[in-house]
Amino acid sequence: MSLDELKAEILRLTRLYSQQAHGGNLPGDMREDDFVPGETPVPYAARTFTEDEVCAAVGSTLDFWLTLGKEGETMETRLAKYLGIRRTLLVNSGSSANLLAFSTLTSHKLPSERRIRPGDEVITCAAGFPTTVAPIIQNGAVPVFLDNDPFTANADLSKLEEAYVPGKTKAVMMAHGLGNPFDLGRVLAFCKQHDLWLIEDNCDALGSTYTLGDPASLLHPQKETPARPYTAPTGTFGHLSTQSFYPPHHLTMGEGGAVNVVRDMKLKLIVESMRDWGRDCWCPSGQDNTCNKRFGWQLGELPEGYDHKYIYSHLGYNLKPLDIQAAIGAEQVKxxxxxxxxxxxxxxxxxxxxxxxxxxxxxxxxxxxxxxxxxxxxxxxxxxxxxxxxxxxxxxxxxxxxxxxxxxxxxxxxxxxxxxxxxxxxxxxxxxxxxxxxxxxxxxxxxxxxxxxxxxxxxxxxxxxxxxxxxxxxxxxxxxxxxxxxxxxx
Ligand SMILES: Cc1ncc(COP(=O)(O)O)c(C=O)c1O
The missing domain is CATH 3.90.1150.10 (Aspartate Aminotransferase, domain 1)
Structure with a gap:
């Protein structure tokens, strides 16, 4: 048997196994007639998948590339296309996505007056998931809490202007609570008026849409005059937005998340750098010399020609998921x-x-x-x-x-x-x-x-x-x- 034939046979058996073990083509594990009220648990959420995801995971495991690669690219491209944005970068969780999105806004590569520095303030709301807020503090900035409207679970914006301090307030970062879009109409107008960053924590809201009555408050320049009213997915209105792919979320990779770069590709370079150890180089895994001058840079106080792969322009992290996770995600996006x-x-x-x-x-x-x-x-x-x-x-x-x-x-x-x-x-x-x-x-x-x-x-x-x-x-x-x-x- 050739390697291709062997792989096809393994995937055929995987499909068969998954159909029997995971309930065939049903979304989730449960057949209608298997449910016994009071005995069968009804979880609030669970991974929902078919044999396609299992085959994708096994196929990627057989390839054994492991680190983020072609499956990652497929997943990133599909998600960015679904949202209609410039780029999506995968990370290993929604919390990492929030940390990365916020850290990006602290970069020295941003205009000095917009860069978020220790002591600067960021408007958010009090009730929600802790890692929407934690990155603000982890970066030395100060969260400013608005109350929540209990009926929408989102920020009560009646004190939005009161929260603003000229010269100190640099951003708004908040979540669309339980999938319910927050009042983007008001938040966008506020961010536009005061020249603030907006990070949408879209971890719980993939697939939600928002309709702006008056598109004049859109933060991003549009190629064509926007329709009025203007409808678009949440996660595409801010400068950056984030996703979680932990199993309860709208799609899953087991563990995983993403930072969405809505329009500004300068932000993409910073997100990528911060995600990948802080490096200056943007070569994908397994590739060298994408910039065509790998040994031609002189940055910082490094010697001329120091290998670009080992030049660090930020204090970064390593927040990447595995390609196997991305393979699952690429199926889920569909x-x-x-x-x-x-x-x-x-x-x-x-x-x-x-x-x-x-x-x-x-x-x-x-x-x-x-x-x-x-x-x-x-x-x-x-x-x-x-x-x-x-x-x-x-x-x-x-x-x-x-x-x-x-x-x-x-x-x-x-x-x-x-x-x-x-x-x-x-x-x-x-x-x-x-x-x-x-x-x-x-x-x-x-x-x-x-x-x-x-x-x-x-x-x-x-x-x-x-x-x-x-x-x-x-x-x-x-x-x-x-x-x-x-x-x-x-
Ligand atoms: C609004 C929100 N943001 C961020 C996260 C964190 O995502 P993760 O569990 O993937 O770290 C969650 C988790 O459920 C969430 O609900």
């Missing part, structure tokens, strides 16, 4: 439209199924929506709209309800239905941040009260909407909540 559609459909199923519990719960609303009916959302008059590719279905227990969110979470846990808190809740109350403030009272700043972030922390939880959920699971999730409320309100 499924994004279908995955998003299923997340949206699952969210709607839960919303309709729980609609008669509005006396006890406040359900999430997409940003700019003012209400929900089974026919659809009603919208504010900003001219902006959102179409979330939901990460989760958030509900807030109403004040005065005869049960707490913890009791509900415990009940659902006993029913084997997975729930999650909105990650770290009000981050300023987490031990790490309490200690930070003890060590240095100026380590972060809070604008106004954080009552919305506290409300999310005290009364919110979210359910899964991932594409592996079957109709039977969704119905069981709904009936488990209905039963719980019925016993508490009898």
């Amino acid at each position: 499924r994004l439209p279908a995955f998003s559609a299923m997340r949206i459909a699952n969210w709607e199923t839960l919303r309709i199924g729980l609609a008669d519990l509005e006396a006890y719960f406040d359900f999430s609303l997409p940003t700019h929506a003012t209400g929900w009916t089974p026919e659809g959302f009603t919208w504010d008059d900003s001219g902006c709209r959102t179409a979330p590719s939901w990460f989760g279905f958030q509900l807030l227990v109403k004040p005065g309800a005869p049960f707490s969110h913890t009791e509900l979470a415990q009940h659902l846990n006993a029913c084997k239905v997975g729930t999650r808190m909105f990650f770290g809740g009000n981050l300023t109350r987490q031990p790490a941040f309490v200690q930070l403030r003890k060590d240095n009272p100026a380590a972060f700043r809070v604008v106004g009260e954080l009552s919305g972030a506290d409300r999310i922390m005290h009364s919110g939880l979210f359910l899964g909407v991932y594409p592996g959920l079957t109709q039977a699971m969704l119905e069981y999730m709904i009936s488990s909540i209905q039963d719980f409320v019925a016993t508490k309100t009898r």
Whole structure:
């Protein structure tokens, strides 16, 4: 047998194995009739894949290139094309993506007045995932926390202007909470007015779109006059944006993430340098002399002709994933439209199924929506709209309800239905941040009260909407909540 034939045979058997071991072509591991309510766990999220991903991983393992290579390029190209942006660079997690995106903005290669330096301020919001904020502090800058709107889970922007300090505020960095785009209309106009960087943490929102009523606030010059209204995926409005490919996210590589460079290719060179040890050279793995003057540089105080592969223009990291991970991701990207559609459909199923519990719960609303009916959302008059590719279905227990969110979470846990808190809740109350403030009272700043972030922390939880959920699971999730409320309100 030739090597090619051998490989084809291994992949044929892999496909067969995966079809039997992983539930055939179903998204996820579960066949509808395998589900036993109360016995089969209903996780809030799980990897969702078919034998194509398993074959891609095995194929790449057989090639044994290992480090980021051709599979990485394929995945990066597919994702950048899907988003309609200049470049995507893969990293080993969403947290690494946030660290890398933020660190990029500290580079000495940026104009001096825009470069983020220790002590500069970055506007973010209080409730969410810790590694949206940690890179700001890790780079010596100061996070300035806005409150969250509990109904959208996103920043409450009523104090955005109040948060701004001329000469100190350099950027806005925040996440689209649980897939719900934050109010980009206001944030873009604010960033444009004050010449600020915008990093969108798009880790939970791949596939969401935002419609700007007035495209005049777009930060990037457009080749053609933008349509009015202007609709584009989240993650394409800021200067940089980030993705996570950890299994609960919209697509997975096991561990993984990406930094999206929306337009400015100068930023791409810095992202790449910081990701790859801080090096000045931009040769891909396995290639030399892409610049055609590998031994022709004189930089820093190095001798003339010092090998460009070992010249470091930044204090960098090594944040690359394996090519095997990228091979899985390259297959997953193809499924994004279908995955998003299923997340949206699952969210709607839960919303309709729980609609008669509005006396006890406040359900999430997409940003700019003012209400929900089974026919659809009603919208504010900003001219902006959102179409979330939901990460989760958030509900807030109403004040005065005869049960707490913890009791509900415990009940659902006993029913084997997975729930999650909105990650770290009000981050300023987490031990790490309490200690930070003890060590240095100026380590972060809070604008106004954080009552919305506290409300999310005290009364919110979210359910899964991932594409592996079957109709039977969704119905069981709904009936488990209905039963719980019925016993508490009898
Ligand atoms: C908004 C947000 N940002 C960043 C991350 C970090 O991603 P990762 O787990 O891949 O490090 C997460 C994780 O879920 C997240 O929800």
